[in-house]
Amino acid sequence: MSDAPRHRLPGDPVPAAEIARMLRVDHAGEFGATRIYQGQLDVLQRGRGAGEIRRMAEAEQRHLAAFETLLREHRVRPTLLHPLWSVAGYALGVATALLGERAAMACTVAVEEVIDEHYRDQAERLADADPALTETILAFRDDELAHREVALAQGAADTPGYDPLSAAIKTGSRLAIWLSTRL
Numbered sequence: 515m516s517d518a519p520r521h522r523l524p525g526d527p528v529p530a531a532e533i534a535r536m537l538r539v540d541h542a543g544e545f546g547a548t549r550i551y552q553g554q555l556d557v558l559q560r561g562r563g564a565g566e567i568r569r570m571a572e573a574e575q576r577h578l579a580a581f582e583t584l585l586r587e588h589r590v591r592p593t594l595l596h597p598l599w600s601v602a603g604y605a606l607g608v609a610t611a612l613l614g615e616r617a618a619m620a621c622t623v624a625v626e627e628v629i630d631e632h633y634r635d636q637a638e639r640l641a642d643a644d645p646a647l648t649e650t651i652l653a654f655r656d657d658e659l660a661h662r663e664v665a666l667a668q669g670a671a672d673t674p675g676y677d678p679l680s681a682a683i684k685t686g687s688r689l690a691i692w693l694s695t696r697l
């Protein structure tokens with residue numbers, strides 16, 4: 515037998531520690547999303563887009579509740595950065611809302627595009643190793659893509675400074691994912 519490193523093949527089990535990291539980062543992300551929308555709603559309560567933001571926030575609450583259950587079932591602790599994401603998510607929501615409704619929507623587009631990649635990677639990795647979790651992740655990914663469409667329809671891309679704003683939020687979101695996977 516050669517002792518060359520063996521690569522994982524489709525259908526091979528995904529190690530429990532890796533699934534734990536996935537659940538932890540997904541829980542962190544959905545929590546962050548609820549905090550972003552809370553911040554936006556506190557600023558834009560009576561704005562034109564408040565109804566849409568509220569509907570998206572409700573979806574994030576459902577996603578968060580699902581990952582809370584999964585964390586309990588798998589006996590996985592939340593990220594140590596949970597308190598930080600509470601503050602950072604809320605601050606991002608408030609800051610983008612203060613720039614205006616379109617900037618708030620641009621924030622949603624940027625975050626959802628990062629989450630789309632993130633969930634797609636996870637679903638590919640899990641595939642038939644955990645079909646139930648894969649299905650959950652793909653269903654949530656569909657919701658996130660729908661949020662992206664809603665935000666674009668609300669004029670997200672017309673925000674002054676859309677490109678740098680979007681790039682900064684994507685960088686922050688990727689950093690948050692990277693950190694929450696490790697801590």
Ligand SMILES: [Fe+2]
Binds near residue numbers: 544547573574654
């Ligand atoms: Fe979500």
Ligand SMILES: [Fe+2]
Binds near residue numbers: 547570574626657658
């Ligand atoms: Fe979303």
